[in-house]
Amino acid sequence: MEEKFAHPELRTPENLVYKRTDLLVDCPLSYCPGCGHGVVHRMLMEVLEEKDIASKTIGVNPVGCSVLAYDFMNIDMLGAAHGRAPALATAIKRLWPDRYVFTYQGDGDLAAIGTAETIHACNRGENFTIIFINNGIYGMTGGQMAPTTLPGMRSSTSPYGRDIDIMGHPLKITELIAQLPGTYYVTRQSVQTPAAVRKTKKALRKAFDLQDEKKGISFVEVVSNCNSGWKMTPVQSNTWMEENMFPAYPLGDIKVNGELVK
Amino acid sequence: MGELRLMKGNEAIAEAAIRAGCDGYFGYPITPQSEVMEYLMVERPYETTGMVVLQAESEVAAINMLYGGAGTGKMVLTSSSSPGVSLMQEGISYMAGAELPALIVNIVRGGPGLGTIQPSQADYFQAVKGGGHGDYHMIVYAPASVQEMADFVQIGFDVAFKYRTPVMILSDGAIGQMMEKVYLADPVPRLTEKEVIARCPWASNGRPMSRQHNIITSLDLDPAGQERLNLVLQEKYRKIEESEVMFETIDCEDADYILVAFGLSARICQKAMNLARQKGIKVGLFRPITLFPFPKKEIHELAKRVKGMLVVEMNAGQMIEDVQLAVGCDIPIKHYGRFGGIIPTPDEVVKALEETIIGG
Amino acid sequence: MTEEIIIAGFGGQGVLSMGKILAYSGVMQDQEVSWMPSYGPEMRGGTANVTVIVSDERISSPILNKYDTAIILNQQSMDKFENAVKPGGLLIYDPNGITRHPKRKDISIYSIAAADEAAKIGLSKVFNMMVLGGFLKLKPIVKMENIRKGLEKSLPSRHHKLIPENEKAIVIGQDLIQPVHVL
Numbered sequence: 163m164e165e166k167f168a169h170p171e172l173r174t175p176e177n178l179v180y181k182r183t184d185l186l187v188d189c190p191l192s193y194c195p196g197c198g199h200g201v202v203h204r205m206l207m208e209v210l211e212e213k214d215i216a217s218k219t220i221g222v223n224p225v226g227c228s229v230l231a232y233d234f235m236n237i238d239m240l241g242a243a244h245g246r247a248p249a250l251a252t253a254i255k256r257l258w259p260d261r262y263v264f265t266y267q268g269d270g271d272l273a274a275i276g277t278a279e280t281i282h283a284c285n286r287g288e289n290f291t292i293i294f295i296n297n298g299i300y301g302m303t304g305g306q307m308a309p310t311t312l313p314g315m316r317s318s319t320s321p322y323g324r325d326i327d328i329m330g331h332p333l334k335i336t337e338l339i340a341q342l343p344g345t346y347y348v349t350r351q352s353v354q355t356p357a358a359v360r361k362t363k364k365a366l367r368k369a370f371d372l373q374d375e376k377k378g379i380s381f382v383e384v385v386s387n388c389n390s391g392w393k394m395t396p397v398q399s400n401t402w403m404e405e406n407m408f409p410a411y412p413l414g415d416i417k418v419n420g421e422l423v424k
Numbered sequence: 425m426g427e428l429r430l431m432k433g434n435e436a437i438a439e440a441a442i443r444a445g446c447d448g449y450f451g452y453p454i455t456p457q458s459e460v461m462e463y464l465m466v467e468r469p470y471e472t473t474g475m476v477v478l479q480a481e482s483e484v485a486a487i488n489m490l491y492g493g494a495g496t497g498k499m500v501l502t503s504s505s506s507p508g509v510s511l512m513q514e515g516i517s518y519m520a521g522a523e524l525p526a527l528i529v530n531i532v533r534g535g536p537g538l539g540t541i542q543p544s545q546a547d548y549f550q551a552v553k554g555g556g557h558g559d560y561h562m563i564v565y566a567p568a569s570v571q572e573m574a575d576f577v578q579i580g581f582d583v584a585f586k587y588r589t590p591v592m593i594l595s596d597g598a599i600g601q602m603m604e605k606v607y608l609a610d611p612v613p614r615l616t617e618k619e620v621i622a623r624c625p626w627a628s629n630g631r632p633m634s635r636q637h638n639i640i641t642s643l644d645l646d647p648a649g650q651e652r653l654n655l656v657l658q659e660k661y662r663k664i665e666e667s668e669v670m671f672e673t674i675d676c677e678d679a680d681y682i683l684v685a686f687g688l689s690a691r692i693c694q695k696a697m698n699l700a701r702q703k704g705i706k707v708g709l710f711r712p713i714t715l716f717p718f719p720k721k722e723i724h725e726l727a728k729r730v731k732g733m734l735v736v737e738m739n740a741g742q743m744i745e746d747v748q749l750a751v752g753c754d755i756p757i758k759h760y761g762r763f764g765g766i767i768p769t770p771d772e773v774v775k776a777l778e779e780t781i782i783g784g
Numbered sequence: 785m786t787e788e789i790i791i792a793g794f795g796g797q798g799v800l801s802m803g804k805i806l807a808y809s810g811v812m813q814d815q816e817v818s819w820m821p822s823y824g825p826e827m828r829g830g831t832a833n834v835t836v837i838v839s840d841e842r843i844s845s846p847i848l849n850k851y852d853t854a855i856i857l858n859q860q861s862m863d864k865f866e867n868a869v870k871p872g873g874l875l876i877y878d879p880n881g882i883t884r885h886p887k888r889k890d891i892s893i894y895s896i897a898a899a900d901e902a903a904k905i906g907l908s909k910v911f912n913m914m915v916l917g918g919f920l921k922l923k924p925i926v927k928m929e930n931i932r933k934g935l936e937k938s939l940p941s942r943h944h945k946l947i948p949e950n951e952k953a954i955v956i957g958q959d960l961i962q963p964v965h966v967l
Binding site for chain 1: 447448450476478480481482484485486488489490491492493495496498500514515518522617627628629630631632633637638639640641642643
Binding site for chain 3: 428430455456541597598601602603604605688691692694695696698767769770771
């Protein structure tokens with residue numbers, strides 16, 4: 163790689179503005195180009211590096227597009243069965259109370275098959291972080307309808323658009339869990355612009371900081387695109403997300419310090 | 425000999441777990457096994473040994489808590505009864521695939537479906553043939569007394585870690601609910617975090633930068649890799665079959681006929697054996713203690729010396745298939761079973777022996 | 785010595801705890817015991833029974849269909865267990881609430897009016913111990929000192945102050961029990 167760099171003489175410590183964290187394994191990600199997962203992976207690993215807690219962190223990844231997240235995150239990980247990550251994390255945090263524990267889950271995993279585990283872990287006030295990637299679709303299995311798919315939105319199992327009379331309403335799981343006394347910090351962010359990425363990283367940092375206080379679940383939703391599943395270019399998908407997903411899933415803090423944000 | 429107590433089988437499981445240095449129990453109430461968690465909640469080991477006890481929101485959550493705990497190298501236990509154990513099958517399959525040690529107790533009740541809360545042995549196939557998806561086995565112990573309920577907790581944890589595999593104690597509602605004398609082993613302390621890390625270098629419990637990151641998973645999208653994992657598992661099961669078989673024989677030396685039974689049925693057969701001998705019929709009892717690995721060789725050898733075998737089970741005929749496979753010679757092998765929560769009586773067993781084997 | 789006993793009555797009569805104290809007493813004198821309850825939703829007010837075996841030898845089946853002794857405390861249990869007593873065996877019952885009295889002539893039958901007596905002297909809580917006292921007068925399979933130890937083991941320590949009352953009930957029961965002659 164070094165020799166391909168046009169001006170090696172410029173590559174000096176004082177000129178260095180970006181370096182990939184070693185906590186990201188040096189391999190190609192399995193995500194589609196344009197997908198938000200890779201950005202969230204990087205933010206997450208940077209937070210662990212900056213907090214210097216990688217050796218004390220245990221991650222649980224889901225079934226879904228991020229089923230192989232353990233191959234990309236250079237920390238100890240467990241791959242959960244579909245929807246069960248909060249159950250694993252519950253046991254892990256209770257058995258290793260001084261470890262930092264997080265789950266990384268998609269919308270189908272967290273808000274459909276794993277709804278019970280999500281709600282009960284949140285309601286018990288477990289002291290771990292849930293990172294929830296919401297792109298309104300099942301990406302890995304080929305673009306089927308998710309619990310968060312918007313009304314009218316097309317997917318392979320709602321090919322004419324989600325008809326709420328037949329298929330029910332999108333589930334605002336984040337607003338729902340924010341009502342529970344066991345959640346302490348609940349926020350919704352995105353990663354489609356550098357500014358949004360910075361905010362997401364800040365939220366992730368706060369979520370891990372809060373694990374020290376042992377006051378309950380810290381929950382970070384990231385509304386993301388799925389350009390493949392949505393059948394769009396990455397740019398189109400980000401525009402579509404801003405115009406359609408954000409009104410339904412408005413960004414910002416929902417619960418801070420155990421208090422709902424008005 | 426340890427401390428003598430009069431306890432229910434379910435309570436013995438719980439107390440033995442505390443004494444074995446168990447790190448965590450995760451369960452969900454279901455009759456007839458709820459005394460396991462009730463006992464733990466009364467004893468509060470989290471205040472003494474530091475053992476975690478948690479009532480999960482479902483058996484599905486409980487088995488996945490077990491998966492999480494086992495994946496970090498901790499000694500973890502769950503218990504349930506038949507419908508709940510059915511819900512756990514996916515998680516057990518994942519644990520077998522990810523090669524995780526854990527102990528699962530099934531206090532069997534009659535099925536299928538919601539069935540009954542009375543004792544049964546109808547989950548034999550589910551326990552010994554896999555139960556969930558994929559090619560795997562658990563090591564399965566079948567206690568026949570409250571003493572064995574306690575003993576198999578420590579033994580179960582030992583083999584679970586020795587082979588990195590889920591282990592099941594397959595008992596039933598009667599043994600779970602009954603009280604008998606039990607000698608409890610002296611308590612051993614829970615392993616320290618350092619000791620856990622040393623015992624389980626494969627576990628995901630926080631990566632020191634001196635080693636590569638550990639990954640707990642049963643997934644390998646590459647078929648060649650998945651086949652390799654399956655070969656590793658099959659090799660492990662062959663080793664288990666070579667080394668871990670347990671069984672008991674009573675009065676088989678001079679026997680013309682053998683009763684083959686496990687767990688509670690074996691207790692009933694012991695009484696039936698005595699009744700038959702009073703009538704002058706020379707009967708012995710063969711009791712498999714491990715159901716997987718099954719004592720194939722021993723049954724095969726025994727079959728050469730006897731005129732017939734009656735397999736007695738509280739089901740419609742499950743272990744008999746393993747007995748038939750093991751015997752492999754031409755003697756009559758019949759089944760006598762009651763199901764739906766009915767327990768066969770010793771008289772019935774003698775009658776079945778007379779009618780189906782001796783007179784048959 | 786092996787004694788196979790069924791104790792049967794309503795839930796709430798102390799059927800299970802009577803069996804438990806008997807089993808504990810057996811443990812205290814180094815015998816083998818088993819205590820196998822009926823279990824299920826049939827709790828207070830429903831029928832409850834427990835099989836207790838006390839033996840000098842390893843106990844084979846903890847579940848039986850014939851008993852050396854049946855202790856019967858309600859009509860449903862009489863209907864169910866009168867014929868389960870082995871020939872030559874013992875049947876003890878409290879006549880309170882019994883409408884069809886036992887009829888067998890090949891077993892020994894005793895009655896013990898413990899419910900009435902317990903109500904009369906205000907010791908209803910230890911009604912079951914009176915019945916146990918009656919049984920032990922006929923079959924002293926466990927010693928009084930071991931009953932006391934059994935009580936200490938089976939009662940939580942906050943209830944140990946009730947032990948003298950329990951012991952008194954056992955003595956009362958020994959006087960109450962009467963043979964019944966089936967005509």
